[in-house]
Amino acid sequence: MSTQPSSVRPVLIGGDWRAAQALHGHFRAEDPAQGVAIGPEFPVSGAADVQAALAAAVAVADELAAMPPERIAAFLDSYADAIDADVDTLVALAHAETALPKEPRLAKVELPRTSGQLRQAAQAVRSYAWTQPVIDTVAGLRAHYAPLAKPVLVFGPNNFPFAFNAIAGSDFASAIAARNPVIAKAHPSHPATSERLAQLAHTALRQAGLPAAAVQMLYHFDHALGAALAGDARLGAIGFTGSRAGGLALKAAADAAGVPAYVELSSVNPVFLLPGVLAERGTALAQEFFASCTMGSGQFCTNPGIVVVPNGAAGDAFVEAATAHFAAAAPNVLFSRGVQEHLERSLATLRAAGATCLTGGASAGPGYRFQPTLLSVDAETFLREPRALQTEAFGPVGLLLRATDAAQMAELARAFEGNLTGTLYGARDSSDDAAWAHIAHALRPRVGRLIGNKMPTGVAVSPAMNHGGPYPSTGHPGFTAVGMPAAIRRFAALHSYDNVPEPQLPTELRDHNPGGVARLIDGHWCIDDIGNHGDHKE
């Protein structure tokens, strides 16, 4: 603990950029391609900052919950515009801190996705779609989803400096759309990117006239402080995307305090290649798998970590082609030394459990690089050590799982833990259909998103997306972290009104429909106003 040197960047608390109090240290970002520190010093916050942010958020929670939806939507839209207008600076900062490609990834894919996501949240706010109004005129009951009216604590991950950033990503947009204050915990691997986003958010917030403490940001604090904050009953919820160990520690703290914890943890995203499709286009699939598994240096939640390949000539040809792709590729830059070390440990676990290395397998330099790596294991070994062999290797690493036939592929499907995604590839003719149905039946309850004939790395921001899945891929099987309006509902409470006079009801539950949202009225979905039915009061 020390006094903050004047060169350390300020934190955003209570509506102001102010010096961190009683800070626990400071840190700099790194250029992971070279392994050298870059940019200014950022603070590691102590308890004083954390408590100040929490108190400020609690103090404005009721006011924010009562804000007109239009003002929330205006903030989200103008923040999105500001992000789009700042593309050059944001992309330069994020590229320097993550080594992710400026184009297409950062400038053409992730940044537009981020601003688009904020706009979709704004649209859900204006249409009231996330509130799901239900009206029973006979019983005199009306219900909808409403703000928690408590702060939401969001932890951003290392792998999306924009789209999952704690101050700009899906959790942020969702929590704000539900009119809850957000305390953003930026990821320390891209602090300057987060600072720039927070500056844009701060300006947009003031312009929209929202409470100043509705959006706050800290750069870093230690695990103990994080757990203490996550377990504070004044919180409404936490959103977390990151490692399994970190997420489970926060979830345990939150659970004990009755705070819903939406944690997105790890996933190996099994891919099943059926015999027919391998015979049909195995070589093309090897290229497709290689591209998906090494995109973003393999640092995706939905990276295809395990590919189930039947034995036989077509399977062998796929393995040979895939191995050649991985072997020919240069080492990939990872986000940090921490990611590199974690990947080394994961690989050691997989090998100790019986996986053999076909190509790659080692760290490289300069900076934090890792060889594109392909491992292989047979079904019997996997079924003997299912837990260790499902260790997530966060990086450009794939494990090929060889099966005797389609029947064994279904047995393997049943051995998987909860995953975000599960993928099947089948032949264009109907030769794989029976096996598809059989394996899909086994795989379906174990994954959040079942994918056909394409790799899992693309996550569309759609109302029909599920970026979630059974434990331990996330903490709850009923919610998605991506896709409006569904993702908003994580940060909402169900509110029923029983025999409450119409003028005292929220706008979207009154007789007049404010428009845009279909309401379930007496068992029928409709967008009409309530006419004569409106007088049903006990």
Next chain:
Amino acid sequence: MSTQPSSVRPVLIGGDWRAAQALHGHFRAEDPAQGVAIGPEFPVSGAADVQAALAAAVAVADELAAMPPERIAAFLDSYADAIDADVDTLVALAHAETALPKEPRLAKVELPRTSGQLRQAAQAVRSYAWTQPVIDTVAGLRAHYAPLAKPVLVFGPNNFPFAFNAIAGSDFASAIAARNPVIAKAHPSHPATSERLAQLAHTALRQAGLPAAAVQMLYHFDHALGAALAGDARLGAIGFTGSRAGGLALKAAADAAGVPAYVELSSVNPVFLLPGVLAERGTALAQEFFASCTMGSGQFCTNPGIVVVPNGAAGDAFVEAATAHFAAAAPNVLFSRGVQEHLERSLATLRAAGATCLTGGASAGPGYRFQPTLLSVDAETFLREPRALQTEAFGPVGLLLRATDAAQMAELARAFEGNLTGTLYGARDSSDDAAWAHIAHALRPRVGRLIGNKMPTGVAVSPAMNHGGPYPSTGHPGFTAVGMPAAIRRFAALHSYDNVPEPQLPTELRDHNPGGVARLIDGHWCIDDIGNHGDHKE
């Protein structure tokens, strides 16, 4: 642990009524009006029964998840018919074990509500309403809620022998509607009622051709076994209604294993009487409050446990009239000695924290009775000891909380923990409107259901009901335990299909709408089939 005597009733495991294995003891029901044991001996199950039930449920979970919805609906309907046809026997058993009145409560209210709830669940199954289909034809994504495909463990409470019974109530109906096997843990205070219901369920299950282990029942097991079972990762979810201590212990075990725990705990259900309505009809309100607070001997989750009454003449008159009602009433029969002892402890806590007793306050005989009891406390004392003075007194006990004025009533509203309900009474003229808005704003985020001008004890089975609320009234603010189809969603997983060929999709996500359910298609709710849009695949 002992061998089961032949006179001990069997448990329902794996489709058969069979002798409990390695049982931990046995018990009999009691007539709480006289405090004497009645009926046969029922087993206290040991680990062997618990593990056998879990294994049997796991073994049929996939099969049940794949069942045609019509067969599930047929089971729910025929079970409902069987309950209606068995009214005389069921009511006689429940009356003997609970001392609840045969009429109207058991025969005319609770039993029809129970069969009606099963039929509403059947209707939600047939219409697919609980699955909430969402289709994005442009992105090629389709999503809905689907079975957990894992067993659901349901703990029934003591206070609703039918409507919340683990083998017949809302949790049971919801979990089965979502095509999950149920392991019912009956409440030991009404074992013969539960046995009779389980017999009816068993017969209906066989007639419907559902897997025999889809419905199982144990009568009793100790806390340690309950926690071990709730914390078994093979479970899909737990549903619990009961005491705070019991529910939180089960929730902690479930949380640690990643098992969603839907626990309905305790609630004091604050009622705010505004100055205008007290002047208008304070005497009538005193009668209304007395009736609600002592109905069912006050053993309701939504019992009005705290009434906030302004100081002044009208408030004093209300207190005087209410006290007279409570003082004139005979002692109420409670469910058990355990309830009686718990109530004595709760009262001691309230008194120690500063509440004074206006009338009643003591246990009585024969059996397990308690005097209708009214306590009073001033606002300053309450705000000094808010936690102790919100102790739930489960029985015919009300606490009057005296406030200086409407402004202080809003301050008091903010001091309440999460509750199932919060109620406001206002004058028929507009004299209370401003105070109403002010207090409702403070109370709204702290309760699941906001009620106007009636007591909270009625819980309609409606799609717009919320029988839930913020922690610690329940474990999650986003779910209701009552009301179809919403209650079903607790036991469902979100499933997305990404680029999956149409014939491999679940019925309600295919281009042809099976009918009955409105689907969100490309941002619009509609009941139409998908026409030319159906070919959008990547």
